[in-house]
Amino acid sequence: xxxxxxxxxxxxxxxxxxxxxxxxxxxxxxxxxxxxxxxxxxxxxxxxxxxxxxxxxxxxxxxxxxxxxxxxxxxxxxxxxxxxxxxxxxxxxxxxxxxxxxxxxxxxxxxxx
Amino acid sequence: xxxxxxxxxxxxxxxxxxxxxxxxxxxxxxxxxxxxxxxxxxxxxxxxxxxxxxxxxxxxxxxxxxxxxxxxxxxxxxxxxxxxxxxxxxxxxxxxxxxxxxxxxxxxxxxxxxx
Numbered sequence: 001x002x003x004x005x006x007x008x009x010x011x012x013x014x015x016x017x018x019x020x021x022x023x024x025x026x027x028x029x030x031x032x033x034x035x036x037x038x039x040x041x042x043x044x045x046x047x048x049x050x051x052x053x054x055x056x057x058x059x060x061x062x063x064x065x066x067x068x069x070x071x072x073x074x075x076x077x078x079x080x081x082x083x084x085x086x087x088x089x090x091x092x093x094x095x096x097x098x099x100x101x102x103x104x105x106x107x108x109x110x111x112x113x
Numbered sequence: 114x115x116x117x118x119x120x121x122x123x124x125x126x127x128x129x130x131x132x133x134x135x136x137x138x139x140x141x142x143x144x145x146x147x148x149x150x151x152x153x154x155x156x157x158x159x160x161x162x163x164x165x166x167x168x169x170x171x172x173x174x175x176x177x178x179x180x181x182x183x184x185x186x187x188x189x190x191x192x193x194x195x196x197x198x199x200x201x202x203x204x205x206x207x208x209x210x211x212x213x214x215x216x217x218x219x220x221x222x223x224x225x226x227x228x
Contacts, residue, residue: 006155043221046217051214089155096212100171
């Protein structure tokens with residue numbers, strides 16, 4: 001059972017425009033959410049996170065929005081740059097010290113120059 | 114500060130063999146987690162070790178095992194390899210047990226191919 005779903009496997013946007021990457025989850029116990037970015041031949045690197053007590057967190061060009069009632073979060077990248085082309089993983093974990101991180105399958109973002 | 118180091122970078126094995134992968138966490142990090150990445154399944158959690166103790170385990174068969182040493186370095190072992198074990202194995206470390214607001218720092222992975 002896929003508890004974190006990234007239903008769109010890929011997204012292509014023009015440089016300078018907004019990229020919106022979506023993620024849905026089913027486990028209502030999830031209360032901390034993260035986005036990781038992965039380039040080929042490298043490990044994932046942390047991008048941005050959000051706690052369930054917030055509905056928005058911003059870091060430079062990256063903003064994550066959380067809609068708890070819809071069990072949905074999205075990552076906005078504005079403006080998109082060619083260097084943003086990578087695989088983006090959404091991840092979530094429930095409350096508790098012994099909680100594991102559950103990842104989605106990832107979205108491949110291509111930013112066209 | 115050096116990042117998470119995984120060795121070897123690439124590995125080719127045949128069905129039935131066993132394999133050991135190694136992970137050295139960031140200095141000072143005591144938690145090590147292992148993930149399997151395949152094109153169709155994304156990142157799947159294998160297990161997490163903290164202070165030489167397994168804290169959490171994913172839904173993988175007993176052929177997958179791991180351990181952590183007193184210097185926080187970790188190894189994972191896969192016995193009786195199957196074709197479906199071909200994947201990128203990623204190791205991640207964090208200062209404290211993975212949970213709460215802890216962020217994971219990943220290595221570049223070991224690409225395992227089973228022929």
